[in-house]
Amino acid sequence: MPDPETIHDNLETIEAKIQAAVDKAGRKRDEVEFMVVSKTWPVEVVQMVVDCGHTLFGENKVQEGMAKIPELPSSLEWHLIGHLQKNKIRKALPLFQRLHSIDSLELAEQVNRIAGEEGLYPDVYLEVNLAEEASKYGFTQKAIRRDLESLLELDRLNIRGLMIIPPATALPEESRPYFVQLRELRDALETEFDLKLGELSMGMSSDYAIAIEEGSTIVRVGSAVFGPRGSK
């Protein structure tokens, strides 16, 4: 179980590395959001992060969010970062301010329909599976070009940008080409479709500094804050 001092120190270390990465890239600190991924950690441990003044959190499962989010201060902001099953959409919408894992047109259409019924306008990211890994969800580059017009017609969805989970690699540097490709895809789609996608949800514990150098606007960091999952 992590202790409050360790969590405090980890947050400070990450904040310093984020600052160093934005400096290196000639960017501004307020262009990058820092999400703490609290999946698997109990409410008492998440509260330690809250006690340090942190307010932005991510969970990958709706069920876990339903159990934890109501137990924590209502001033926090929660994002869903894991695959959203269609039968969980109605429960997810009021809990999560943003959905990072819109991974198919069909899912987007269902979220749009249910958001309409619930009177909501969710902020979403389109998850891209650049490496076309069979084990991962997300639009291929081909699919996103095919589906983007239809996605833009879903008037309840505020599409903020693109999201990626790059293939697991031995070295953090090996993620860089995927971050570059996601940025280039965003830029290309903005030109081709004459729109503003803007944001890039990319970077995890091992590679968030690299992601920021390549244009990330929101990093999703778990184990660098809490230590390895399953180490309770």
Ligand SMILES: *Cc1c(COP(=O)(O)O)cnc(C)c1O
């Ligand atoms: C678990 C998870 C993270 C955080 O991973 P760490 O390596 O622990 O930082 C980020 N994004 C997604 C989609 C995740 O599922």
